[in-house]
């Protein structure tokens with residue numbers, strides 16, 4: 330038997346997202362079979378173990394799942410399409426996966442360093458397509474684990490929900506817009522959104538005249554991003570004041586996501602701020618779209634010097650990429666967003682190098698900037 334076909338089990342209600350699902354597979358150069366399980370009778374696996382120990386390979390439940398098992402035996406790639414509940418695949422989707430057990434047998438072996446059941450047939454690659462508010466990071470890891478149990482690889486996790494078409498972005502920095510590093514980050518990020526066809530409206534809290542409108546936008550939009558610099562380990566007091574003026578009850582559900590950045594390079598400097606931000610959406614009646622975390626933003630606004638400009642251009646371009654990623658994933662829960670932080674803590678060798686570079690280059694750079702700002706005093710002078 331040739332094993333080349335792709336089996337897609339669509340567990341959504343009939344007609345739901347059918348066009349979108351078909352479009353995902355339309356230009357694939359492989360044999361595809363899409364089965365709508367809503368038309369079939371499929372029960373939960375009851376854990377009887379008959380398929381391993383009594384009638385090997387044959388499920389004890391006599392329903393329509395046998396049709397699927399026979400297709401799986403001829404498949405190379407296996408996709409499940411499902412709704413999400415509690416951020417995870419819903420029970421209808423999980424039900425067709427729990428019944429996959431007869432594809433393995435009772436024997437156990439060590440594969441890729443883990444105890445695993447032997448394959449009854451051949452490796453299967455696995456992918457997951459979902460609707461709704463799934464926990465992207467969890468689903469990606471889960472899909473990879475399922476695939477490894479089947480000795481295949483993850484085909485990926487795809488959201489069927491159209492990313493938002495419009496996003497409200499609030500700049501939570503007290504620094505005036507034209508000097509704000511956060512504003513530079515937002516501009517670069519929004520360029521990425523725009524490339525993906527998503528519009529945005531920006532409100533800057535440094536301008537009190539924008540507060541009423543920002544509050545109104547916060548209460549009436551369903552996709553909100555607050556971009557904020559780290560101030561003394563957490564949020565600037567100005568943003569805390571703005572948040573205190575928001576009603577905690579809202580009529581419309583919304584997803585609240587954050588871009589958190591700070592002066593120091595190390596990721597761990599931002600982790601308390603991140604923890605606080607993660608706790609915030611629920612307190613404001615919103616769901617959490619995650620926190621994008623990155624340090625090293627201090628010099629973004631000093632772009633006259635060509636060396637600094639080159640460095641900061643690179644960082645801003647990476648924020649544009651993250652704008653595109655947000656447009657694709659609808660949140661900062663993706664693995665690419667997690668990786669974006671970069672290094673967590675300076676390694677020892679890095680500290681030596683840092684001390685050397687700090688004395689030679691960074692210190693000189695600060696002194697040069699101070700000079701340009703008209704400062705005539707030593708930067709470490711003690712006025713009191």
Ligand SMILES: Cc1cc2nc3c(=O)[nH]c(=O)nc-3n(C[C@H](O)[C@H](O)[C@H](O)COP(=O)(O)O)c2cc1C
Pocket residue numbers: 502503504508509510511512558559560561562563590591592593598624626627628
């Ligand atoms: C009062 C104050 C406190 C700050 N505290 C921190 C901090 O705890 N950790 C950090 O990495 N950066 C800290 N920073 C640096 C800012 O987060 C960083 O310069 C950021 O790029 C400023 O963005 P903005 O220009 O939009 O305000 C602080 C800056 C200020 C003014």
